[in-house]
Amino acid sequence: xxxxxxxxxxxxxxxxxxxxxxxxxxxxxxxxxxxxxxxxxxxxxxxxxxxxxxxxxxxxxxxxxxxxxxxxxxxxxxxxxxxxxxxxxxxxxxxxxxxxxxxxxxxxxxxxxxxxxxxxxxxxxxxxxxxxxxxxxxxxxxxxxxxxxxxxxxxxxxxxxxxxxxxxxxxxxxxxxxxxxxxxxxxxxxxxxxxxxxxxxxxxxxxxxxxxxxxxxxxxxxxxxxxxxxxxxxxxxxxxxxxxxxxxxxxxxxxxxxxxxxxxxxxxxxxxxxxxxxxxxxxxxxxxxxxxxxxxxxxxxxxxxxxxxxxxxxxxxxxxxxxxxxxxxxxxxxxxxxxxxxxxxxxxxxxxxxxxxxxxxxxxxxxxxxxxxxxxxxxxxxxxxxxxxxxxxxxxxxx
Numbered sequence: 001x002x003x004x005x006x007x008x009x010x011x012x013x014x015x016x017x018x019x020x021x022x023x024x025x026x027x028x029x030x031x032x033x034x035x036x037x038x039x040x041x042x043x044x045x046x047x048x049x050x051x052x053x054x055x056x057x058x059x060x061x062x063x064x065x066x067x068x069x070x071x072x073x074x075x076x077x078x079x080x081x082x083x084x085x086x087x088x089x090x091x092x093x094x095x096x097x098x099x100x101x102x103x104x105x106x107x108x109x110x111x112x113x114x115x116x117x118x119x120x121x122x123x124x125x126x127x128x129x130x131x132x133x134x135x136x137x138x139x140x141x142x143x144x145x146x147x148x149x150x151x152x153x154x155x156x157x158x159x160x161x162x163x164x165x166x167x168x169x170x171x172x173x174x175x176x177x178x179x180x181x182x183x184x185x186x187x188x189x190x191x192x193x194x195x196x197x198x199x200x201x202x203x204x205x206x207x208x209x210x211x212x213x214x215x216x217x218x219x220x221x222x223x224x225x226x227x228x229x230x231x232x233x234x235x236x237x238x239x240x241x242x243x244x245x246x247x248x249x250x251x252x253x254x255x256x257x258x259x260x261x262x263x264x265x266x267x268x269x270x271x272x273x274x275x276x277x278x279x280x281x282x283x284x285x286x287x288x289x290x291x292x293x294x295x296x297x298x299x300x301x302x303x304x305x306x307x308x309x310x311x312x313x314x315x316x317x318x319x320x321x322x323x324x325x326x327x328x329x330x331x332x333x334x335x336x337x338x339x340x341x342x343x344x345x346x347x348x349x350x351x352x353x354x355x356x357x358x359x360x361x362x363x364x365x366x367x368x369x370x371x372x373x374x375x376x377x378x379x380x381x382x383x384x385x386x387x388x389x390x391x392x393x394x395x396x397x398x399x
Contacts, residue, residue, distance in 0.1 A: 017043055018050040019061065033077075036060035039085075051075060061086070062367050072096060083107070084125075084367035093117045103369040105129070105147070112136055125369050127151070127169070134158030149173070149191070156180045156192075170195070171214070178202035185209065193217050193243065199224030200231035207234050212241040216265070221248040236260065244269065245290065253279040261286055267317070268293040277309035288315040 019035065022043040033056055039045060045064040051071045058080040066083065069092040076095050082103040091104065091114040099118040103125040112126055113136035121140050128150040137143070138161045146162070147169040154174045159165070160183055167189040175195040181187065182205045189212040190203075197218040203210070225232050232242075232254050239258055243265040250270045255261065256279040264286065271294040280286060291297055291306060299305065303316050314321050 015046060017046050019045055019048070020050045034058040038062050039064040060367070082367045082369055091115065101369055103367045105367065115140065123369060125367070137162060159184065181205050188212065190214065199227060201227050202230055203234060204230050208237050210236055211238050213239065214243040216243045216245040216247070218247055220244065222251050222254070225249065225254040251279070252276045256280055256282060259283060259285065263288040265290040267291060270294065271296050274305050274309065277306060280310055284312060286310060286312055289313060290317050292317045
């Protein structure tokens with residue numbers, strides 16, 4: 001069942017509305033094991049009552065005004081719970097031992113330790129809350145994916161027992177150092193973008209299986225990339241995507257040994273010399289680079305020079321490589337069409353249906369559990385950009 005009343009204004013928070021109150025009476029079937037009510041349009045649920053006696057395996061109450069997780073003690077059969085985009089401050093999970101997926105993102109939770117009551121969890125999405133410390137994960141050995149992005153974390157401590165973890169999302173926190181990953185040898189995707197990193201280290205456990213590394217919007221410079229034993233200098237066996245956009249990098253020499261690399265995103269850094277592209281000449285698998293908003297991208301023959309140095313490329317920034325020499329003049333498409341947007345910072349509006357559009361849609365309507373990996377990365381970027389915009393506006397106003 002998936003019903004939402006359209007064309008009605010959201011209810012005030014002081015009005016009590018139960019799940020059954022916001023759907024047609026004949027649509028609320030007590031024999032259903034799957035209830036999904038989205039509050040982006042229509043009435044908003046304010047209380048989680050009326051669920052007693054239901055044998056639910058999946059419950060989704062997304063984008064409502066729910067403050068408390070009431071009635072959870074009767075939903076012992078739940079395996080999937082999504083309460084994305086509500087106003088919940090306390091996790092009440094003591095009866096949900098069968099839960100395998102929990103999405104509680106975009107709430108106001110400060111303590112995540114109650115997740116320890118859900119030993120079968122495989123996916124945990126708790127992004128955009130007020131969490132300051134990673135807790136309650138020690139016994140969750142089945143966890144494959146965890147998203148703690150956009151919280152208030154200053155440390156990565158608390159993850160050491162997640163030996164089966166494959167995807168770790170920590171974007172937009174206050175983390176200063178990559179630590180605690182020694183035993184997490186199965187991680188394939190690691191996101192610590194929009195934090196306070198100045199160096200890359202602590203990745204010895206990820207040499208074999210790490211595929212995607214997202215470290216955009218930090219303070220990493222060439223010195224911070226020079227650690228040969230625990231950082232980017234390691235001989236990664238499977239690494240295919242690296243994102244170091246919006247850092248302080250001047251040289252590409254740190255990436256020349258990564259022979260499995262397919263995409264290198266390094267827009268908005270401090271690359272001034274085309275000669276450094278030669279450091280990537282042995283990367284035969286490299287098909288895509290983002291170099292826009294570096295000093296070299298201002299060169300009139302920017303795209304032509306990049307393509308000449310790296311002939312395996314099929315995409316430079318957001319534009320596919322073409323065999324027409326005229327298309328490389330002026331750093332963009334010569335035909336007069338607007339240059340496509342990349343995911344990084346100031347650029348022309350994105351094409352309809354592009355990655356940024358997906359991210360916007362994800363922020364408006366989809367739960368974190370429903371997002372693709374690229375959408376999740378883009379959401380963290382856009383949240384960071386919004387924070388920067390607010391800070392700039394406050395500075396203008398003298399606040």
